[in-house]
Amino acid sequence: MIDRRQFGGGLAALAFLGLARRGQAWTRVQADGSAVPPAYRSEVPGYGPLVPDPAGYFDLPAGFRYSIVSSAGEAMDDGYVTPGKFDGMACFGLGGSRVVLVRNHELGRREQALGPAGGLARLEERLRGEACYGRDLEGRVLPGGTSTIVYDLRRGRRERHYLSLAGTAVNCAGGATPWGSWLSCEEIVYGRETVAQEHGWVFEVPARLRGLADPRPLTALGRFKHEAAAVDPATGIVYLTEDQPDSLFYRMVPEVRGQLHRGGRLQALALRDRPGADTRNWEDRWFSPGEARDAHWIDLDETASPNDDLRMRGRAAGAAIFARGEGVHWAGDSLYFCCTSGGAARHGQIMRYRPGRARLELFVESADRLLLDYADNLTATPWGHLIVCEDIAGAVRPNHLKGVTPEGRIYTLARLNVRTELAGVCFSPDARTLFVNAYDPGRTLAITGPWRRFRGA
Numbered sequence: 001m002i003d004r005r006q007f008g009g010g011l012a013a014l015a016f017l018g019l020a021r022r023g024q025a026w027t028r029v030q031a032d033g034s035a036v037p038p039a040y041r042s043e044v045p046g047y048g049p050l051v052p053d054p055a056g057y058f059d060l061p062a063g064f065r066y067s068i069v070s071s072a073g074e075a076m077d078d079g080y081v082t083p084g085k086f087d088g089m090a091c092f093g094l095g096g097s098r099v100v101l102v103r104n105h106e107l108g109r110r111e112q113a114l115g116p117a118g119g120l121a122r123l124e125e126r127l128r129g130e131a132c133y134g135r136d137l138e139g140r141v142l143p144g145g146t147s148t149i150v151y152d153l154r155r156g157r158r159e160r161h162y163l164s165l166a167g168t169a170v171n172c173a174g175g176a177t178p179w180g181s182w183l184s185c186e187e188i189v190y191g192r193e194t195v196a197q198e199h200g201w202v203f204e205v206p207a208r209l210r211g212l213a214d215p216r217p218l219t220a221l222g223r224f225k226h227e228a229a230a231v232d233p234a235t236g237i238v239y240l241t242e243d244q245p246d247s248l249f250y251r252m253v254p255e256v257r258g259q260l261h262r263g264g265r266l267q268a269l270a271l272r273d274r275p276g277a278d279t280r281n282w283e284d285r286w287f288s289p290g291e292a293r294d295a296h297w298i299d300l301d302e303t304a305s306p307n308d309d310l311r312m313r314g315r316a317a318g319a320a321i322f323a324r325g326e327g328v329h330w331a332g333d334s335l336y337f338c339c340t341s342g343g344a345a346r347h348g349q350i351m352r353y354r355p356g357r358a359r360l361e362l363f364v365e366s367a368d369r370l371l372l373d374y375a376d377n378l379t380a381t382p383w384g385h386l387i388v389c390e391d392i393a394g395a396v397r398p399n400h401l402k403g404v405t406p407e408g409r410i411y412t413l414a415r416l417n418v419r420t421e422l423a424g425v426c427f428s429p430d431a432r433t434l435f436v437n438a439y440d441p442g443r444t445l446a447i448t449g450p451w452r453r454f455r456g457a
Contacts, residue, residue, distance in 0.1 A: 041370040045455040046403055046411030058438075059415040064449030069101075069158055069435070070149055072114070072442030078162040078211075080127070081118035082147060083107060086442035088173030088228065088327075088377060089424030090182050091435055092207035097154035099428050100207045101435060102164060102182035103444065104171040107143040109136050109195055115143025116163050132167030133215035134190075134197040142195065144169040146184050146205050146213075149444070153433055156446070165213050169199050172243065173327055173377055173423070175229035178236075179258045181206045183218075185226035187243055189308045200308070202226055202240075204260060220263040221252050222303040224310045228377070230328040230335055232355060239353075241325030241337050248311045248319050249337065249353070251297065267297040268319035269353070271360065275318035279351070281344045281365065282323070289408070292361035295320075295353070320360075323349065327389070331380035336363065338375040340391065343367070348375040350386070350404065364408050371410050372402050377423045382431045383454075387413065389422035389436065401425065401436065405456060414447070 040050070047061035058066050072084040083105035092100045107114055117123035124140060132141045145165040151158050165171070165184055172187035182205045189200035201217030221229075227241040236257030240250040254264035271277045272294040279287050287293075298317050300310060315321055323342035328335060335353045342349030347366035353359070366372035369392075376391035384406045390399040399422045401414040416422055416438055424437035424444075434447040 039370055040400055040412045040415065041368060042411040043371065043409040044405060044411050044457060047413065047449070047453060048455070050412060050415055053417070056417055058445065059417065060447065060449065061413070063453065064414075064447060066445045066447045067156060068443055069151060069446050070161060070442075070444040072440075073118070074161075076116075076147065076161045076163065080116040080123060080163045081120075082161065082442070083116050083143060083145070083163075084114035084442045085111075085440050086437035086444060087171065087423045087439065088175075088185070089426055089435065089437055089444070090174070090176035090207075091426045091428050092176065092180055093429040094150070094208070097152055098159070099151050099153060101149040101151060101426075101444065102184075102205055102207055103147050103149065103424060103437065104174060104184055105144055105147065105442075106170050106172050106187065106439075108170050108188065109142055109190065112140060112143050115141075116145070116147075116166065117141070117143070127166060130166055131212045131215055133203070133217070134167045134169065134195055134199060136195055139196075141167045142169045142199075144171045144186070146171060146182065148205075148207070148209075151446070153428055153430065162210070163212060164209060165203055165205050165215060167215055168201075168203060169195070172226070173228035173241075174202070175231065175328065176207075177204075177231045177258070178233040180208065183229040183231075183238070185229060185240075187225050187227055189223065189225055189305075198223065200224055200226070200305075202229065216261060218260045219304060220254070220260060220266065222250065222266045222300070222310060223305045224308065227326050228328045228337070230330045230337075232330065235355075237355075239328055239335055239337075241328050242311060243324050243326065243340075244311060245324060245341070246311060246315070246321045247323075247325040248314045249322060249325060249351075250300075266300045266303045268300055268314040268317075269295050269360065270298050270318045271295055271320050274320075276315050277320040279320055279349075279360075279362070280323040280339070280342050281349075282346070285344050287362050289362050289365045292359045295358050295360045322351070326375065326391075327377040327379075329378050329380050329386070331386070332384070336378060336380070336386055338378055338388065340374050340376055345369075347373045350375055350378075350388070364404060364410070366410075375402075376421065377425055379425045379427060381427065381451075387425050387434065389425050391421035391423070409456070
């Protein structure tokens with residue numbers, strides 16, 4: 001592992017040069033030849049201005065540091081290759097200072113070289129004998145899935161690293177369950193014309209499992225372009241987002257709490273006074289930040305959706321639509337979820353849903369790309385803030401980690417200086433370490449620092 005104080009020298013610097021070539025590091029330069037970090041804006045001071053990283057990779061406020069926990073292409077302890085395209089992730093406690101990270105890999109059916117076999121025939125042959133869900137039409141195991149890391153917080157080092165879900169595709173985000181598992185979501189709908197089995201499902205990966213999970217799709221959670229999931233700890237109801245320009249916000253009411261394979265009812269959110277509401281504010285800017293509306297839930301049928309038309313049928317029945325539903329996270333008495341391209345300026349929205357009141361609120365809508373642009377994965381802090389990953393389309397400027405206060409005020413926490421997105425943000429159970437992924441080239445970072453130093457004004 002490399003920390004930010006060491007990352008600029010020796011072999012680490014050479015490694016970064018290779019990473020910069022692949023990830024296209026930002027190189028804005030002033031007249032005197034010195035680098036100019038791209039601009040950002042905050043509404044409250046937060047943890048202070050970002051300090052340029054000597055390695056040019058990941059900028060943080062003074063007093064904070066990062067280390068690299070894992071990188072794509074490394075050999076794992078089970079002999080497989082660390083898959084690429086790091087996306088959604090969650091952290092689970094193991095007791096003492098040890099935690100488990102379960103991490104998605106958003107790999108499509110043609111990205112075998114970035115998968116756990118690394119394009120190697122001997123590893124592909126071995127993988128075929130494992131518990132895997134799906135294959136392509138040539139019989140190769142699909143490269144998506146999850147990997148698991150056991151990490152010691154006190155020592156700041158990785159202990160083990162292994163493959164934990166195999167044979168799935170385009171595993172984007174997901175969510176942790178209260179019973180200690182990760183819900184890994186496929187952000188694709190593949191039919192049998194392109195692969196051997198249908199895809200577009202959610203899979204469950206027990207955090208403490210050593211080895212590969214049973215790759216059974218949770219069919220009650222529907223078949224669509226899944227993004228993320230969050231579970232109400234009181235009821236076990238699973239809330240789901242969908243990455244489409246006209247997505248729905250779903251929930252699955254399980255037959256048995258904690259036993260998602262037993263089935264349940266899939267529903268979509270609707271607004272009582274506005275059937276088929278368009279919350280995107282693209283044309284009709286009727287939904288104002290801070291405004292809340294009464295909501296209810298519509299039962300959906302044919303949730304296996306062989307024609308991939310679930311969202312269209314849902315809206316025809318009165319469900320509201322959203323601008324690319326992304327990360328969703330449970331915090332306090334509410335669910336927060338991002339709509340990446342929502343808002344009049346299309347820089348992103350954050351919605352808040354309160355199940356106890358059945359109310360949907362437009363919590364944040366960005367009108368300034370320097371403040372917040374393309375909100376994606378998110379998590380909540382124990383002190384009531386949200387931490388949001390930016391995923392700017394086309395990476396036309398660096399992506400940031402942004403914080404959001406309970407009042408909806410935004411501040412800047414970090415900046416990634418290569419042309420890729422941030423994803424998978426999550427806190428350790430003791431709230432001292434924040435983990436986040438750089439998508440491609442894949443890196444998992446651990447961030448520590450003076451979290452109590454926050455300034456709200």
